[in-house]
Amino acid sequence: MQANNPFTPTFGIIPPFMAGREELVEELSAAFAHGLGDPNLCTIVSGARGTGKTALLSFMGEEASSQGWICANTTAAEGMLEDILQQAESGAWEFIESLERKHLSGITLGQFVGLEWENASGDPGNWRTRMNRLLDQLGEKGIGLLITVDEVKATVPEMKQLARVYQHFVREGRNVALLMAGLPHSVSGLLNDEDVSFLRRARKHSLARIPDREIRGAVALTVEQSGRTIDGAGLDVAVEAIDGFPYMMQLVGYYMWAQHPGEREISAQDVARGVSRAQKEMIEGILEYTFRDLSKGDLRFLVAMLPDQKMSAMADVARRMGVKSNYASQYRRRLLEQGIIGEPQRGYLRFDMPGFRDYLATRVEEGDLA
Ligand SMILES: Nc1ncnc2c1ncn2[C@@H]1O[C@H](COP(=O)(O)OP(=O)(O)OP(=O)(O)O)[C@@H](O)[C@H]1O
Numbered sequence: 484m485q486a487n488n489p490f491t492p493t494f495g496i497i498p499p500f501m502a503g504r505e506e507l508v509e510e511l512s513a514a515f516a517h518g519l520g521d522p523n524l525c526t527i528v529s530g531a532r533g534t535g536k537t538a539l540l541s542f543m544g545e546e547a548s549s550q551g552w553i554c555a556n557t558t559a560a561e562g563m564l565e566d567i568l569q570q571a572e573s574g575a576w577e578f579i580e581s582l583e584r585k586h587l588s589g590i591t592l593g594q595f596v597g598l599e600w601e602n603a604s605g606d607p608g609n610w611r612t613r614m615n616r617l618l619d620q621l622g623e624k625g626i627g628l629l630i631t632v633d634e635v636k637a638t639v640p641e642m643k644q645l646a647r648v649y650q651h652f653v654r655e656g657r658n659v660a661l662l663m664a665g666l667p668h669s670v671s672g673l674l675n676d677e678d679v680s681f682l683r684r685a686r687k688h689s690l691a692r693i694p695d696r697e698i699r700g701a702v703a704l705t706v707e708q709s710g711r712t713i714d715g716a717g718l719d720v721a722v723e724a725i726d727g728f729p730y731m732m733q734l735v736g737y738y739m740w741a742q743h744p745g746e747r748e749i750s751a752q753d754v755a756r757g758v759s760r761a762q763k764e765m766i767e768g769i770l771e772y773t774f775r776d777l778s779k780g781d782l783r784f785l786v787a788m789l790p791d792q793k794m795s796a797m798a799d800v801a802r803r804m805g806v807k808s809n810y811a812s813q814y815r816r817r818l819l820e821q822g823i824i825g826e827p828q829r830g831y832l833r834f835d836m837p838g839f840r841d842y843l844a845t846r847v848e849e850g851d852l853a
């Protein structure tokens with residue numbers, strides 16, 4: 484029987500093997516096990532498009548659930564607080580129901596969650612009050628609540644409200660965890676916001692380029708666990724094209740697999756074809772969007788990096804732009820925050836988003852920046 488293609492080149496989907504996230508996943512899993520007081524319970528993750536933020540949140544949500552936590556997943560936008568409350572409530576119901584089915588608990592549904600929502604005056608109270616009521620009941624049963632927030636932004640008022648109330652939950656000794664993710668510039672915007680300075684103490688992780696060795700292992704495992712094989716030379720070609728980028732790993736894997744899904748071996752030719760198809764998709768799916776979001780100043784900065792083959796000295800970039808270094812620095816910072824460029828050495832920059840350099844060079848040649 485022909486195995487299904489195991490690669491997941493779709494945004495937000497948890498891949499069968501998460502490359503390069505072992506340490507982070509272990510830290511967070513241990514935090515769920517320790518509970519109250521573990522510093523990793525409040526964590527914020529940043530990364531460029533396609534680095535696996537959403538997949539990580541989903542994965543950690545599943546991990547928390549498997550450890551008996553209830554999980555409410557939301558995205559930073561208006562209505563997120565209500566969303567969190569409703570998900571937490573329905574999660575609590577399901578959890579108790581499953582305990583009842585297994586006859587593991589003396590609790591019955593009627594005794595739990597939701598029956599006492601309204602106080603005598605019929606006023607359900609504000610969000611914090613309602614959450615507290617739920618958390619009190621979860622707390623009695625020793626159940627923790629994980630809240631995950633994707634695409635965080637300081638510009639969403641409810642995001643700030645969540646951060647403030649979360650601080651109270653922590654002070655009140657409630658078993659809660661907050662795991663957030665966003666693009667680098669949104670995360671730094673949030674962390675620089677005076678209103679939520681509490682978040683500066685959150686654990687911070689940036690999802691940087693994944694080492695080739697780990698990409699290689701994850702590709703090989705994904706292929707082998709689904710019953711096919713790939714030789715070392717094929718893997719080398721795939722790993723080089725993937726260049727440490729999670730979304731690209733799924734694209735390359737998916738298309739090399741899809742060439743001859745009925746064959747046992749993924750041949751060198753399958754890999755070559757898969758890579759070229761993946762590169763095309765990468766341009767349409769990521770590079771074009773990123774390009775469109777850049778300001779004129781950002782673009783001038785990046786174009787000024789093009790003459791250098793590997794790394795660009797900041798001083799050269801400013802000179803080519805015809806501006807002072809401190810003026811150019813504002814663009815440098817923004818591009819760093821977006822994960823488009825990196826600063827491997829102080830004062831030196833390089834393109835970090837895979838394929839972006841070539842894409843930009845092509846657009847320049849085609850006269851698109853004139
Ligand atoms: N650790 C990983 N190893 C391999 N593949 C991964 C990993 N994490 C995510 N992926 C895959 O990468 C792709 C992008 O993942 P995801 O949607 O989580 O990115 P994202 O950072 O949330 O992107 P965006 O900023 O656009 O929302 C998906 O196809 C997903 O299956």
Ligand SMILES: [Mg+2]
Pocket residue numbers: 494495536537538633
């Ligand atoms: Mg996402």
